[in-house]
Amino acid sequence: MIDHLDEAVIPTGFDVPVEPLWRAAHYTGEQGCIAEARSFAALFLEQLRTEWCAHIDERVDGAVLLVVSELVTNADRHSNGPYILELVGTDTTVAVSVYDSSSALPRVFPRDPKRIGRHGLEIVHALAEQVSVERVPVGKRVRAVLPLAEGTNA
Numbered sequence: 299m300i301d302h303l304d305e306a307v308i309p310t311g312f313d314v315p316v317e318p319l320w321r322a323a324h325y326t327g328e329q330g331c332i333a334e335a336r337s338f339a340a341l342f343l344e345q346l347r348t349e350w351c352a353h354i355d356e357r358v359d360g361a362v363l364l365v366v367s368e369l370v371t372n373a374d375r376h377s378n379g380p381y382i383l384e385l386v387g388t389d390t391t392v393a394v395s396v397y398d399s400s401s402a403l404p405r406v407f408p409r410d411p412k413r414i415g416r417h418g419l420e421i422v423h424a425l426a427e428q429v430s431v432e433r434v435p436v437g438k439r440v441r442a443v444l445p446l447a448e449g450t451n452a
Contacts, residue, residue: 319346322384325370327377332370335383339366342385343392352389354446361425365394365442368418373398377437391427392444399437 323338325331343359346352354362366383373381377398384395406419423429426442 319349319387320385321345322382324380324382325374326380327374331374332367335366335370336363338383339363339385339394342387346387346389346392350387350389352387352446358444358446362392362394362444365422365425365444368422369394369396369440369442372396372404372418372440373400376400376402376404387446390446392446393441394444395439395441397434397437397439401433401437403431403433403438404440 319342321338321342323335325335339362340359343354343362347354366385370381370383373396377400379399381396381398384393384397386393386395404419406423407413407416409420419429422442426444428441428443430441432439432441
């Protein structure tokens with residue numbers, strides 16, 4: 299839609315639906331992949347700020363990077379092959395998905411501060427407003443959706 303004000307043309311909205319920002323990266327599981335995935339996610343968040351004018355504070359920025367680390371680490375440890383990190387974002391949310399070749403679904407363990415390790419999905423659930431796991435033809439997809447506004451997660 300376009301409004302006209304004193305002979306000036308002022309765009310007031312989008313005439314067509316805007317597609318979310320989408321990026322994906324493939325990792326082999328070699329040493330350094332988790333750090334590469336975090337860097338990829340950091341660049342994605344910067345692009346989201348620029349292209350979508352998304353307001354992402356440092357805490358939310360850190361939460362997204364932590365979720366990427368946890369999901370990629372799980373894929374790295376529990377699958378027998380490469381994995382894909384997919385990021386989809388708008389000005390309000392970021393969806394982090396990791397596809398791997400293992401058909402075994404991850405388990406969330408009950409909270410136990412004495413347990414060493416296996417807290418990854420517990421952390422992801424605490425940071426995301428939605429977490430889902432589904433089998434796909436080549437294995438599974440684990441997806442976490444994080445709100446970009448502080449304090450709106452479930």
